[in-house]
Amino acid sequence: MTTTRRRTATRAAGLLSALAISAGMLLGTLPAYADEPGGTTAATTEAPKVDLVLDVSGSMRATDIEGRSRISVAQQSIGEVIDALPAETEFGIRTLGATYPGNDKAEGCKDTKQLYPVGKTNKVEAKTAVATLRPTGWTPIGLALRGAAQDLGNGPTTRRVVLITDGEDSCAPPDPCEVARELASQGINLVVDTLGLAHDDKTRQQLLCIANATGGTYTDVRTKEQLTDKVKQLVNRAGETYRVTPAKVAGADACPNAPVLRPGVYSDREKFSEHRVYRVPVKAGEELRASVSVTPDRAVARDYGVLLLATDVRGQELVRGTDAGSGRTDVASTGLRWSAPAADEDATPSPSGKGAATDGVVCLVVSNSFAARAGVQAEPGLPVELTVDVAKASPSPDGPAMGLGRGWILLLVLTLAGLLAGLLFGWVARWRIAVWREN
DSSP: OOHHHHEEEEEEEHHHHHHHHHHEEEEEEEEOOOOOOOOOOOOOOOOOOEEEEEOSSSSOOOOOOOOTTTTHHHHHHHHHHTTTTTTTTTEEEEESSSSSSSSSHHHHTTTTTEEEEEEEHHHHHHHHHHTOOOOSSSOOOHHHHHHHHHHOOOOOOEEEEEEEEEEEEEEHHHHOHHHHHHHHHOOEEEEEEEESSSSOHHHHHHHHHHHHHHTTOOEEEHHHHHHHHHHHHHHHHHHHSSSOOOOOOOOSSSSOOBOOOOSSSEEEETTOOOOEEEEEOOOTTEEEEEEEEEEEOOEEEEOOEEEEEEEETTEEEEEEEEEEEOOOOOOOEEEEEOOOTTSSSSOOOHHHHOOOTTTTTTEEEEEEEOOOOOTOOOOOOHHHHHHHHEEESSSSTOOOTTTSSHHHHHHHHHHHHHHHHHHHHHHHHHHHHHHHHHO
């Protein structure tokens, strides 16, 4: 009985191997999608830039973080962050409330200065500068944010401001929330992340507002370790995002006056529940590949979606991609692929989009169904990143990834698979009968 089982198992394994080999041989003859790159956006050589804004106002003397003063905890954390800085990161430090010890509020509210310039970091000098700070004055956060934007300068890549404070702005105007919106509306790729050392509601709401307006994050800090880890994370995040430089573009409300996009990466801003249109030239025999990401950089209502739609110049839908979610998320994204028919193919429009006439132009429509939560500013619009590529058309763009969309090949594979599966089932049935008779 053991010998019979072994022989039957060997035969079954052989049939399975034959099925796999036969399927592999068939699939090996199928054309795979082309992976050749289309046009690309050149990577920038600009280094990641981070400006740390530290509150050194009088309230930083409070000793409520693990029995230590807020300023000493911040100084130690910043020292550890400086020691761990990536070699390519350009890092700077700006203070607020660090130099004016008097009681004249008008003078105290001008007290923000660049402690260490944004650039390649001499770690000893930077740590020494931080170690000498002593809590002194007022809290002009709005003015410090404007100063940090100037420290970082303009450029094509995202710059990060990391604000560490233990209280709300005591000097407005300018209101720091309005300053953050102002900076965001200028399109200078500036993100402000806020970390709060105090835990009252007014401070929390102000820091949340600043972060939301610029696509940053807010963290309620309770320990030295938490502060250190979070600042390190934000510095490293700057290094992860600086390499690709999206080109700025402004989508239109209709295809005829939409901007023309060549292969590359583009950034735009889209209002809540808005749609924006772009045009992409696609010649006969070429394939359009596009993706879009919309970032909810502030608190949004639950249940939302993103739609990327490709149409011809007359509005006939070619193909679409969608994404939906519920609750706060980092990004909502989707993509699509569509091949223009070859010059000798029928160009009659069809519901699937295959063979639809485009007159050499495809209209890309980006729509979203986001809605702001109560009290959240609708302006500026949500950040949109659109990636466009045009390459030689894949042999079977409407089918699965291995090209099985062609009917006769799919039929052949299914027939062979069914035949081999039937043979395998028969061998197993015979084996079971033989074992039953022996027993």
